[in-house]
Amino acid sequence: METLIRLLQQDANASREDLARQLNLTVEEVNARIASLEKDGVIRGYQAIVDRERLDKNTVTAFIEVRITPERGGGFDRIAERIARFDQVVSCYLISGGYDLLVVVQGGSLREVASFVSEKLSTIESVISTATHFRLKSYKENGALLTAETPGDRLSVSP
Amino acid sequence: MENKIAAHVRDIPRSGIRDFFEIVQSMHDVISLGIGEPDFVTPWHIREAALFSLEKGRTGYTSNLGLPKLREAIASYVSRKFHLDYDAGSEVLVSVGVSEAIDIALRALLNPGDEVLYHEPCYVSYNPSVTLAHGKAVSVPAHGKHNFQLRAEELEKRITPRSKVLLLNFPTNPTGATMPREALAPIAELCVKHDLIVLSDEIYAELTYDGAEHVSIATLPGMRERTVFLHGLSKGWAMTGFRIGYACAPAPLIEAMMKIHQYAILCAPTMTQDAAVEALEHGDAAVAHMREKYELRRNYIVSALNDMGIPCPTPRGAFYVFADIRPTGLGSREFSLRLLEEHKVAVVPGPAFGADGEGFVRCSYATSLEQIKIAMERMAKFVASQKS
Numbered sequence: 001m002e003t004l005i006r007l008l009q010q011d012a013n014a015s016r017e018d019l020a021r022q023l024n025l026t027v028e029e030v031n032a033r034i035a036s037l038e039k040d041g042v043i044r045g046y047q048a049i050v051d052r053e054r055l056d057k058n059t060v061t062a063f064i065e066v067r068i069t070p071e072r073g074g075g076f077d078r079i080a081e082r083i084a085r086f087d088q089v090v091s092c093y094l095i096s097g098g099y100d101l102l103v104v105v106q107g108g109s110l111r112e113v114a115s116f117v118s119e120k121l122s123t124i125e126s127v128i129s130t131a132t133h134f135r136l137k138s139y140k141e142n143g144a145l146l147t148a149e150t151p152g153d154r155l156s157v158s159p
Numbered sequence: 160m161e162n163k164i165a166a167h168v169r170d171i172p173r174s175g176i177r178d179f180f181e182i183v184q185s186m187h188d189v190i191s192l193g194i195g196e197p198d199f200v201t202p203w204h205i206r207e208a209a210l211f212s213l214e215k216g217r218t219g220y221t222s223n224l225g226l227p228k229l230r231e232a233i234a235s236y237v238s239r240k241f242h243l244d245y246d247a248g249s250e251v252l253v254s255v256g257v258s259e260a261i262d263i264a265l266r267a268l269l270n271p272g273d274e275v276l277y278h279e280p281c282y283v284s285y286n287p288s289v290t291l292a293h294g295k296a297v298s299v300p301a302h303g304k305h306n307f308q309l310r311a312e313e314l315e316k317r318i319t320p321r322s323k324v325l326l327l328n329f330p331t332n333p334t335g336a337t338m339p340r341e342a343l344a345p346i347a348e349l350c351v352k353h354d355l356i357v358l359s360d361e362i363y364a365e366l367t368y369d370g371a372e373h374v375s376i377a378t379l380p381g382m383r384e385r386t387v388f389l390h391g392l393s394k395g396w397a398m399t400g401f402r403i404g405y406a407c408a409p410a411p412l413i414e415a416m417m418k419i420h421q422y423a424i425l426c427a428p429t430m431t432q433d434a435a436v437e438a439l440e441h442g443d444a445a446v447a448h449m450r451e452k453y454e455l456r457r458n459y460i461v462s463a464l465n466d467m468g469i470p471c472p473t474p475r476g477a478f479y480v481f482a483d484i485r486p487t488g489l490g491s492r493e494f495s496l497r498l499l500e501e502h503k504v505a506v507v508p509g510p511a512f513g514a515d516g517e518g519f520v521r522c523s524y525a526t527s528l529e530q531i532k533i534a535m536e537r538m539a540k541f542v543a544s545q546k547s
Contacts, residue, residue, distance in 0.1 A: 155196075
């Protein structure tokens with residue numbers, strides 16, 4: 001199961017036939033395993049890894065440090081989930097250290113992200129402060145290096 | 160000039176692989192399953208260690224035997240992985256790849272005319288290395304019907320009073336054969352009985368599949384004192400270009416090998432020795448990752464070959480499939496040449512690895528799954544065209 005998950009994480013587009021051959025399984029067995037991973041919520045979806053630079057220079061990604069006052073009874077969860085529900089929020093993590101939540105936000109422009117922070121995030125009552133860091137360049141996304149290495153020239157036949 | 164070349168060098172035939180290499184080089188868009196080295200780039204943390212070594216200005220010679228720190232790392236790795244204990248100070252030598260270690264071991268051991276037994280099909284260098292050391296190379300066939308394992312009865316038939324060395328390579332290039340403990344036991348008994356020294360090239364030791372555990376012949380009773388354990392970083396760690404191999408053996412033999420090594424080579428390169436320390440101490444996860452990739456590709460290629468009617472038992476080591484192409488009615492060379500010319504897929508004809516390789520071709524799966532897929536599709540077309 002672990003190997004199948006790894007293969008799908010590397011290439012969710014891999015054909016079921018290819019997966020079956022590599023895993024010494026039948027296509028039906030692979031289908032059944034994937035179906036059960038999906039049903040159990042282990043696999044939550046399939047996405048493309050996008051190099052934003054090549055797609056659209058205007059896309060803005062911001063990493064926002066958020067400090068919040070935890071609530072009696074609910075801790076950080078209720079407020080974190082409230083923030084996570086915004087469509088602009090791509091990822092949201094509870095973090096140890098100098099601040100509480102790391103919120104990754106995507107928008108079409110600096111202004112759009114800035115207004116999300118000032119109008120939505122900062123106005124939530126338990127939010128004490130925010131610090132916004134804008135992404136300048138990506139080097140690696142989800143395990144994929146974006147600055148591709150040119151593979152060395154191997155000899156075409158060697159002992 | 161020809162007549163100036165030493166007779167024993169002149170008489171070594173041209174490598175069958177080189178012939179083939181030149182034909183492949185002259186063509187475009189060929190998918191090559193003919194490559195005997197990993198397609199992975201060396202894991203980054205190991206490359207970074209080599210960079211760091213250069214940054215620190217570590218550009219001088221090392222001790223002839225190799226960096227003490229590397230010899231410690233080797234002794235500790237060999238103990239941890241193979242349950243073999245060697246003294247890092249006197250029983251370990253760092254060489255320029257296993258090829259150099261085999262050469263200096265043979266030169267240290269052989270008097271002219273001494274016989275060296277080796278199993279065939281095998282890596283291309285064994286026979287000529289013996290000849291260059293003025294020994295007599297004696298091949299022992301390892302048959303497909305025995306999964307290309309070396310059988311004691313075949314070995315014993317060829318032992319003479321001049322037999323001095325047995326050269327082993329499991330997992331095997333080109334067949335992917337492995338030898339479990341029970342298969343090695345009768346071989347070890349023969350070595351003890353006939354007082355043979357064993358050079359055991361275990362360069363593919365990390366690359367075994369289906370949960371098969373690699374067993375070194377040196378761990379069998381009476382064998383440690385007569386075995387030269389040979390290993391290196393090229394295959395398991397994808398470090399072919401770093402040229403780091405090593406030999407572990409009783410001190411008198413290492414001392415004799417060192418005499419040759421110090422005059423011929425002096426020492427292995429310093430920055431790649433530094434990188435090798437990093438590889439041995441922190442490389443397990445990267446090796447496991449590559450090993451898993453090879454295993455998945457092996458499953459793919461074996462299944463595809465069997466589906467196209469090329470019988471192919473599943474090899475349990477290295478990254479080669481030695482495919483039986485006799486059902487096509489073609490010889491190894493004709494099969495390989497036509498597959499190359501008509502379908503642009505390169506495989507290596509079996510006889511390049513010894514006469515017993517006729518009827519087989521070596522397909523390496525040290526290449527990406529995407530390439531393997533296309534190669535198998537093309538090969539299936541070719542095989543089908545032979546049958547109709």
